[in-house]
Amino acid sequence: MKLTVIKIGGNVVDSANARSVFYEQLRTLNTATILVHGGGKVATELSASLGIPTTMIEGRRVTDAETLRVVTMVYAGLINKQLVAELQSHNINALGITGADANCIRAHKRRHSQHDYGFVGDVDSVNTKFLTQLVQHDIVPVIAPLTHDGSGQLLNTNADTIAAQVASALAQTFTVDIVYCFEKLGVLKNVENDTSLIPSLTQTEYTELKANGIVAQGMIPKLDNAYSAIERGVRSVRITHYSNVNGGTLLTIG
Numbered sequence: 001m002k003l004t005v006i007k008i009g010g011n012v013v014d015s016a017n018a019r020s021v022f023y024e025q026l027r028t029l030n031t032a033t034i035l036v037h038g039g040g041k042v043a044t045e046l047s048a049s050l051g052i053p054t055t056m057i058e059g060r061r062v063t064d065a066e067t068l069r070v071v072t073m074v075y076a077g078l079i080n081k082q083l084v085a086e087l088q089s090h091n092i093n094a095l096g097i098t099g100a101d102a103n104c105i106r107a108h109k110r111r112h113s114q115h116d117y118g119f120v121g122d123v124d125s126v127n128t129k130f131l132t133q134l135v136q137h138d139i140v141p142v143i144a145p146l147t148h149d150g151s152g153q154l155l156n157t158n159a160d161t162i163a164a165q166v167a168s169a170l171a172q173t174f175t176v177d178i179v180y181c182f183e184k185l186g187v188l189k190n191v192e193n194d195t196s197l198i199p200s201l202t203q204t205e206y207t208e209l210k211a212n213g214i215v216a217q218g219m220i221p222k223l224d225n226a227y228s229a230i231e232r233g234v235r236s237v238r239i240t241h242y243s244n245v246n247g248g249t250l251l252t253i254g
Contacts, residue, residue: 001173005036005166005177007178013041023086025245027047036159036192062120072154102127103150107147109153165179177193178236183242186239
């Protein structure tokens with residue numbers, strides 16, 4: 001059985017028109033589907049309105065106690081349920097969850113020798129049995145980027161990481177592909193120029209681009225997670241525009 005794990009973020013989450021275009025793309029997939037979403041812009045805006053500063057380290061959000069409250073409200077509440085409601089209107093039966101629901105994704109608080117990321121989680125395990133049951137009943141799980149530690153603590157976890165970890169865990173049961181959808185055409189040599197699209201990218205080429213600063217900031221964790229997923233059994237990873245789930249940049253180990 002084929003399974004596509006799709007992550008959406010950036011302007012797709014923020015724009016009703018973009019989401020509508022994306023849902024039509026989703027309907028064309030002839031596979032079981034799991035949808036993972038981010039929501040950083042909405043969380044950042046709400047944090048600013050509440051006077052809570054946003055701190056990023058290498059494209060990853062630092063999550064103190066107040067920021068955790070904000071992202072829980074935004075990710076698990078507003079964004080997750082809006083997506084689920086809209087998917088239902090496109091005749092896609094969806095169920096919105098976080099990593100805490102049904103013990104879906106357990107994680108631990110990140111330990112780092114140089115930086116304190118706060119209440120940020122790194123994934124330990126995925127409840128593949130639960131997710132398998134959902135997709136086998138034609139339900140699309142819509143996963144908000146929150147996990148838990150098993151002791152009652154919610155943790156903010158990068159949505160790209162969740163997509164890669166979920167896909168890797170399920171690769172033992174399904175033939176799994178990952179699609180990262182956002183507002184750019186794919187991986188670009190120049191983020192201001194869509195004609196600089198890189199149609200395919202090996203891991204060796206990525207390492208060189210990262211070292212030269214051509215690939216930077218938020219694209220780094222996305223690509224790191226993607227290549228890790230391929231190494232752990234995911235068939236393919238594609239980074240593409242939300243209007244073309246079969247386009248963009250195809251990643252290979254190389």
